[in-house]
Amino acid sequence: MVAELIRLKGALLANGFRRSPWQLVGVILGALYGLFVAVMLIVGLFGLGGQDAELIGTVLVLAGGVATLLWAVIPVLAAGVDSTLDPARFAPFPIPSRDLAAGLLLTGFVGVPGAVTLILFVAQALAWRQWAPAAAAAVVAGALGALYCLALARLTTTAAHSLTASRRFREVGTILLFVPLVLLGPIIGGIESWISSAGLMDWLPQVAGVIGWTPLGVFAALPADAAAGAWAVLGLRFAAAVGYLAATIWLWAVLLRRSLERPAGSGKGGRAQAGLGPLGWFPATPWGAVAGRSLTYWFKDPRYAASIVVVPLIPIAFWYASSQAESPFMLYAASPLVAVMLGFAISADVSYDSTAFALHATTGLRGVHDRLGRVLACSVISVPLVVLLSFIPLAAGGDPVDVLAILGVSLGGLLSGLGVSSVASARWTYSVPLPGENPFKTPPGAGARVAVVQLATFAVATVALLPELGLLIAFFVTGNPLYAWLTLAVGLLLGGALLALGVRIGGRWFDARLPELMQAVTLNK
Incomplete structure (x- = not known):
């Protein structure tokens, strides 16, 4: 059933391309743009590999934490952007919830966001190329980290299903998502200026050390332990990472089963307006x-x-x-x-x-x-x-x-x-x-x-x-x-x-x- 769901997601994407030549051209242009951005980030990772291990670990943990947080928030605010394989459509079919959860989770890689996330997370190995054990750990941790991002996105969207079913929430969510996109430059510049003026640059390694034990940065912190030869810490952190991943998938499967058994209603209609x-x-x-x-x-x-x-x-x-x-x-x-x-x-x-x-x-x-x-x-x-x-x-x-x-x-x-x-x-x-x-x-x-x-x-x-x-x-x-x-x-x-x-x-x-x-x-x- 898992393989069938992955095949179905691929067929839906392929059929969308056949529907219109403009769609195919648009996908090609979008893929080229995404490829350009991915290549630039990979080049950045390669350049980062020339720095010392502490700086590499700090940068990757902080960047990985931000990426994981965005995966938790953006799918909720952007509910309805991608409606292929909507879990609600499988409610009439007698599919075991375990198989459905696994299939829906892995189909997240059949698409541009999931695929790019997987590539970039695994590409962290380039930054650890000076240390072979760390590079190998980065490949495994990157794959698990990308899987965790998809599981976290599924969990947050399913938990907020009753909200995202509301049209008013979708409208507000769209605005909330649009505002930071327009102000991305001032936001990044303001954060950078605040960190510099407050003298927080020296504290970033300590902040990364704390985030490295949380679900946001635990996967990105694993290669640093391998580079330092801290095998006991690596084993403990790996156990925590697997625990976070298993708990997230289990909790999402529970919420998914409940949402299929008791679908959220469409909500009340809008208020009547007096006059014309x-x-x-x-x-x-x-x-x-x-x-x-x-x-x-x-x-x-x-x-x-x-x-x-x-x-x-x-x-x-x-x-x-x-x-x-x-x-x-x-x-x-x-x-x-x-x-x-x-x-x-x-x-x-x-x-x-x-x-x-x-x-x-x-x-x-x-x-x-x-x-x-x-x-x-x-x-x-x-x-x-x-x-x-x-x-x-x-x-x-x-x-x-x-x-x-x-x-x-x-x-x-x-x-x-x-x-x-x-x-x-x-x-x-x-x-x-x-x-x-x-x-x-x-x-x-x-x-x-x-x-x-x-x-x-x-x-x-x-x-x-x-x-x-x-x-x-x-x-x-x-x-x-x-x-x-x-x-x-x-x-x-x-x-x-x-x-x-x-x-x-x-x-x-x-x-x-x-x-x-x-x-x-x-x-x-």
Whole structure:
């Protein structure tokens, strides 16, 4: 049964590649990127092997502890990203829980995260190449450590099954997972600065020594014992590591059996809302109805949440980059970047509609009204945010005239981006997470098609912003306030013209391709 489950996981992955050539291209590109990252880390491990044993042990124990902790947390927050071999699907079948647990655990290596983790953990042997016993111990400890990561991920996700079954938890989890990814640079830099300023560098070996006896770092600490010839300590630590692994697998098997016998319910429905909500904010016109429904998505659909959540994070990331470069001008880029991103955010609106797009197809809605309604919904949120971020130069000690120039570039980028997106979403659709699914999920058939369409749309929106950028550069080079006023005027006039043109062209394509759009969103492709 274990071998059958592994074969089934491989067949599911292979069938996903056959479903669409774009999926295969996307997997190849993703694999090449993953291979590049893995090679860089392996090169780093090889370089680490030239240091003394204490430093090698400290670095590997701390890095292994962080990796193990991420395996315990990220699968819970990202529940629903990979739904292949979901344990709940095996509830109707009389499969012994022991066989099911073993099979599901080992299938974790049939995939990019598990395979890369196994390779990198085993590759720790390169760092211990000066000591043959330590290198051999690193291979065994790395394989067991990777297995423990998968078991810990299964344990935490199964224990949190009643939470992850809740849509509200998945939405909050997505936001919690997205925030540290955006602020990864400032977080790492802040931790490094804190450790250096607090004089904790000398304490890291002691910290690693403590972590080396916990489930987080016990596997990574085994090679150091072999390198030091501490065989008694090695045996005791190995017994602890095997005990941690066995206890985790046993506890997960118990929770898995209980979850299959008593599946978590879907939970209560959402609270009823009084009134029409955003639908009552707009006139009773076709474009008003589209705007109201689209704005409801912006407030309640977690797939749109990333576009809003990232807004307050970008100024923080740019502030950190500006402090490192000791130049305030990095902060000036925050507002234009947010503007282009928000304009780009509606480029997949039709795809996100899913089967609800039938409302647009069966009511005889004109394409120009559809495009205009979606633009207005996005503008309700994006315009105030962009205007507010345009005042960042004042906070950075800049001149008030700088605000005019930044505001012109930002509004120009937002308006032209909305125009380009109005054309793109009517002409190209692609697979997206369905309503209620995890926003990070990659549907079969997406792959490179998503990357190509999004990259092309973003590139065109950026090219449309070149006149404003040229005037902005002229303003900062010459210091002449006239260029600031020209930037604002060109941003409003040219951006508005591109928006009107995009709504008009997108509306025509919408009318001409309505049956194809309906078929595409129904099949989610």
